[in-house]
Amino acid sequence: xxxxxxxxxxxxxxxxxxxxxxxxxxxxxxxxxxxxxxxxxxxxxxxxxxxxxxxxxxxxxxxxxxxxxxxxxxxxxxxxxxxxxxxxxxxxxxxxxxxxxxxxxxxxxxxxxxxxxxxxxxxxxxxxxxxxxxxxxxxxxxxxxxxxxxxxxxxxxxxxxxxxxxxxxxxxxxxxxxxxxxxxxxxxxxxxxxxxxxxxxxxxxxxxxxxxxxxxxxxxxxxxxxxxxxxxxxxxxxxxxxxxxxxxxxxxxxxxxxxxxxxxxxxxxxxxxxxxxxxxxxxxxxxxxxxxxxxxxxxxxxxxxxxxxxxxxxxxxxxxxxxxxxxxxxxxxxxxxxxxxxxxxxxxxxxxxxxxxxxxxxxxxxxxxxxxxxxxxxxxxx
Amino acid sequence: xxxxxxxxxxxxxxxxxxxxxxxxxxxxxxxxxxxxxxxxxxxxxxxxxxxxxxxxxxxxxxxxxxxxxxxxxxxxxxxxxxx
Amino acid sequence: xxxxxxxxxxxxxxxxxxxxxxxxxxxxxxxxxxxxxxxxxxxxxxxxxxxxxxxxxxxxxxxxxxxxxxxxxxxxxxxxxxxxxxxxxxxxxxxxxxxxxxxxxxxxxxxxxxxxxxxxxxxxxxxxxxxxxxxxxxxxxxxxxxxxxxxxxxxxxxxxxxxxxxxxxxxxxxxxxxxxxxxxxxxxxxxxxxxxxxxxxxxxxxxxxxxxxxxxxxxxxxxxxxxxxxxxxxxxxxxxxxxxxxxxxxxxxxxxxxxxxxxxxx
Numbered sequence: 001x002x003x004x005x006x007x008x009x010x011x012x013x014x015x016x017x018x019x020x021x022x023x024x025x026x027x028x029x030x031x032x033x034x035x036x037x038x039x040x041x042x043x044x045x046x047x048x049x050x051x052x053x054x055x056x057x058x059x060x061x062x063x064x065x066x067x068x069x070x071x072x073x074x075x076x077x078x079x080x081x082x083x084x085x086x087x088x089x090x091x092x093x094x095x096x097x098x099x100x101x102x103x104x105x106x107x108x109x110x111x112x113x114x115x116x117x118x119x120x121x122x123x124x125x126x127x128x129x130x131x132x133x134x135x136x137x138x139x140x141x142x143x144x145x146x147x148x149x150x151x152x153x154x155x156x157x158x159x160x161x162x163x164x165x166x167x168x169x170x171x172x173x174x175x176x177x178x179x180x181x182x183x184x185x186x187x188x189x190x191x192x193x194x195x196x197x198x199x200x201x202x203x204x205x206x207x208x209x210x211x212x213x214x215x216x217x218x219x220x221x222x223x224x225x226x227x228x229x230x231x232x233x234x235x236x237x238x239x240x241x242x243x244x245x246x247x248x249x250x251x252x253x254x255x256x257x258x259x260x261x262x263x264x265x266x267x268x269x270x271x272x273x274x275x276x277x278x279x280x281x282x283x284x285x286x287x288x289x290x291x292x293x294x295x296x297x298x299x300x301x302x303x304x305x306x307x308x309x310x311x312x313x314x315x316x317x318x319x320x321x322x323x324x325x326x327x328x329x330x331x332x333x334x335x336x337x338x339x340x341x342x343x344x345x346x347x348x349x350x351x352x353x354x355x356x357x358x359x360x361x362x363x364x365x366x367x368x369x370x371x372x373x374x375x376x377x378x379x380x381x382x
Numbered sequence: 383x384x385x386x387x388x389x390x391x392x393x394x395x396x397x398x399x400x401x402x403x404x405x406x407x408x409x410x411x412x413x414x415x416x417x418x419x420x421x422x423x424x425x426x427x428x429x430x431x432x433x434x435x436x437x438x439x440x441x442x443x444x445x446x447x448x449x450x451x452x453x454x455x456x457x458x459x460x461x462x463x464x465x
Numbered sequence: 466x467x468x469x470x471x472x473x474x475x476x477x478x479x480x481x482x483x484x485x486x487x488x489x490x491x492x493x494x495x496x497x498x499x500x501x502x503x504x505x506x507x508x509x510x511x512x513x514x515x516x517x518x519x520x521x522x523x524x525x526x527x528x529x530x531x532x533x534x535x536x537x538x539x540x541x542x543x544x545x546x547x548x549x550x551x552x553x554x555x556x557x558x559x560x561x562x563x564x565x566x567x568x569x570x571x572x573x574x575x576x577x578x579x580x581x582x583x584x585x586x587x588x589x590x591x592x593x594x595x596x597x598x599x600x601x602x603x604x605x606x607x608x609x610x611x612x613x614x615x616x617x618x619x620x621x622x623x624x625x626x627x628x629x630x631x632x633x634x635x636x637x638x639x640x641x642x643x644x645x646x647x648x649x650x651x652x653x654x655x656x657x658x659x660x661x662x663x664x665x666x667x668x669x670x671x672x673x674x675x676x677x678x679x680x681x682x683x684x685x686x687x688x689x690x691x692x693x694x695x696x697x698x699x700x701x702x703x704x705x706x707x708x709x710x711x712x713x714x715x716x717x718x719x720x721x722x723x724x725x726x727x728x729x730x731x
Contacts, residue, residue: 438682442479
């Protein structure tokens with residue numbers, strides 16, 4: 001029992017969770033503050049006959065995991081902002097070619113090289129619209145080690161369920177922070193295995209013909225079905241097509257399979273929300289400070305609650321609207337200039353009640369920072 | 383094994399784009415382009431079955447069929463015909 | 466097995482221009498594979514973007530048409546995760562050596578078992594004839610209207626320096642040699658590079674007044690010679706063809722198997 005309790009960094013939690021989920025191929029390139037993930041996996045993967053490779057850059061890393069996923073493996077890469085920028089090309093390919101993979105972005109300050117060792121949540125918008133063209137993505141986050149574990153497993157499950165890349169937006173604080181983790185027992189979290197086609201060898205196989213539920217049964221590359229995979233718009237056989245109805249159907253499928261399943265993808269935590277008149281909305285490490293404020297003020301009788309988002313994209317509009325219906329003040333706590341503030345404003349009935357409590361200077365947002373901003377918002381002065 | 387004897391040139395007119403590579407490099411001038419710019423064997427009796435037209439065709443449009451219909455032996459093709 | 470058994474006939478005639486050397490590379494590659502006798506299910510062809518990359522759509526293997534320049538990176542993931550598969554990676558010269566140059570040298574350095582085919586037509590054909598890193602000083606292209614001042618890579622020297630364990634060069638004219646070196650490259654255990662000079666009559670030929678496909682192939686015939694030949698000593702301008710490097714050095718996936726053994730003992 002005691003062996004299952006660890007005191008480790010968030011990046012290492014992510015490694016434990018990925019292995020729990022069935023990861024057996026990782027390609028990456030060193031970048032602060034994500035590097036520990038690569039270091040630990042270089043040690044751990046060969047122990048389970050998995051494979052680790054350090055590529056020449058992040059472009060190559062994401063491409064390599066896509067190649068390995070095609071052969072039937074659960075795959076992952078890990079990076080931070082500058083590397084995530086380089087990965088946008090491969091991310092779009094994995095979306096278009098519907099190849100399951102998990103991309104970890106341990107966020108640091110940006111833009112450009114920015115603040116390599118400081119915390120930020122500045123890549124939230126990039127996760128959604130960093131790669132070109134119409135598409136939908138799944139992006140998730142977590143604020144504590146137990147949730148980092150759960151969300152990493154969930155990320156692999158979602159990637160396999162919907163045949164799509166899933167982005168995990170951790171940050172420098174959660175990545176480097178040490179706290180207690182109870183490693184779940186095998187079987188405690190259900191694991192989704194890839195849906196594989198039942199089409200027999202020699203029978204016409206349509207790798208890109210979705211089932212009624214939108215899922216695509218795969219056939220492992222190198223197996224009995226020879227088919228084509230391309231980043232070009234393609235037909236149900238995977239061959240390039242610019243037929244307008246084929247293109248329309250493909251794009252609708254790529255977006256609908258995610259947006260129409262938002263209820264299966266969305267995860268969140270809520271604290272003291274029942275009668276909250278002030279609702280804090282936060283995610284990732286900043287949700288830790290927000291939770292501290294809520295507990296502190298509840299103890300003094302204020303009707304304040306926290307909605308902690310764990311799934312950021314597809315954005316849970318319905319959830320946010322419902323949870324904020326009775327709120328007088330809705331305060332988004334994040335370490336950027338309002339990247340989740342905007343969809344929250346779109347979600348709620350009274351966007352003028354939505355405020356931002358943020359820090360953008362590379363310094364972790366503290367409960368005091370939030371309290372100071374709350375005083376202004378609630379009209380209590382400084 | 384004796385010299386292969388020509389049975390026929392099968393030229394896929396749908397695939398042939400009329401580039402003229404087969405015509406130009408045929409050591410025996412067996413092939414020509416017709417009025418539609420498709421390769422045709424005009425003097426097949428001169429064919430030495432070197433298969434260079436088949437191998438150099440960018441369109442995969444030419445097959446040199448020999449008899450007896452043994453499996454094609456590329457080793458029979460002379461390297462000397464290409465410098 | 467006839468070579469038609471290795472292609473997806475429904476997509477023919479192919480989309481390449483009349484006289485394009487890429488078709489000859491496809492032709493030679495299929496014969497090399499036919500002669501080796503590899504099962505279609507054991508071959509993964511990974512290509513990038515450009516005229517050359519369309520080759521993967523025409524062959525009945527597992528085919529992965531990827532991103533511009535990234536074919537070798539995708540191929541690395543496929544190979545490492547399923548080392549028993551044969552990886553063939555045809556690329557254009559811009560694909561392999563401009564946008565994909567970094568992946569190219571690092572795949573060579575790792576000596577990962579796959580065959581990189583550089584279909585070198587010295588131009589970006591798909592986009593309409595812009596100069597590539599292989600166009601060469603003094604050539605003309607749609608983006609070099611005043612003459613190109615970029616110098617070229619020597620693909621063979623670059624590959625050798627980067628650590629490729631098999632390096633060869635041939636041309637679209639020398640089809641017998643093409644089949645032969647492709648067979649050797651595919652059978653070689655390690656990173657093999659085959660540079661094939663191919664003609665682009667539509668753009669490189671036209672922009673540089675080199676004539677049509679036939680004239681460009683005559684050029685390959687008359688301006689190349691076997692590696693180490695006396696003709697090269699007499700005329701250093703000749704481009705050498707043949708196998709330049711063939712060495713047995715540890716292959717990446719085999720080495721990783723040793724890592725797994727080391728990691729699983731403890």
